[in-house]
Amino acid sequence: GAVVSQHPSWVICKSGTSVKIECRSLDFQATTMFWYRQFPKQSLMLMATSNEGSKATYEQGVEKDKFLINHASLTLSTLTVTSAHPEDSSFYICSAIIGLAEFQETQYFGPGTRLLVL
């Protein structure tokens, strides 16, 4: 089946530093990837849609300069949390779609990355 990996699985960093999270589709090409964040006991909230070779589309209220997304290849998207602060501590999850997004309903999810900012 379609497998999506994330790296790292967890990260602890100091306030003010930047953290990069990778999302890879291991056995398929993903034109579109999604980034979510999840606070404890809350829903997954879509942050942005990442399209290979073009700029990401951010959801309302998500700071694009804070959360930099790069989808440079069909198997890799990265999320960089810049100048991280404790309120950025969360669980970040990516997902990917096989083929054309408008025809695909199934998203394949990575296992998530837990970020703790001290």
Next chain:
Amino acid sequence: GDSVTQMEGPVTLSEEAFLTINCTYTATGYPSLFWYVQYPGEGLQLLLKATKADDKGSNKGFEATYRKETTSFHLEKGSVQVSDSAVYFCALRGSGGYNKLIFGAGTRLAVHP
């Protein structure tokens, strides 16, 4: 806007018990509805889906029926196993984008032998 509400957990059951996890939604138009499952240490996996009213999604003994009149998509299983212990997410594909998923908060299920 579109939203999904599901019952709070954790739900704790004995093996072979009947499971119901309630899910209701608010949406404009005709959303598709999904149940995702997340096993410990793994990513969310699609469990089942239904794309129109009165459709029944089913997989691995789990079922859910798209009820437009009650705006519900409750997840059921007749006899749970220890291996079903996981977090279950109800979701809808709303009108905001061709693949934008809106999730409920998730319900943790713990099944004991």
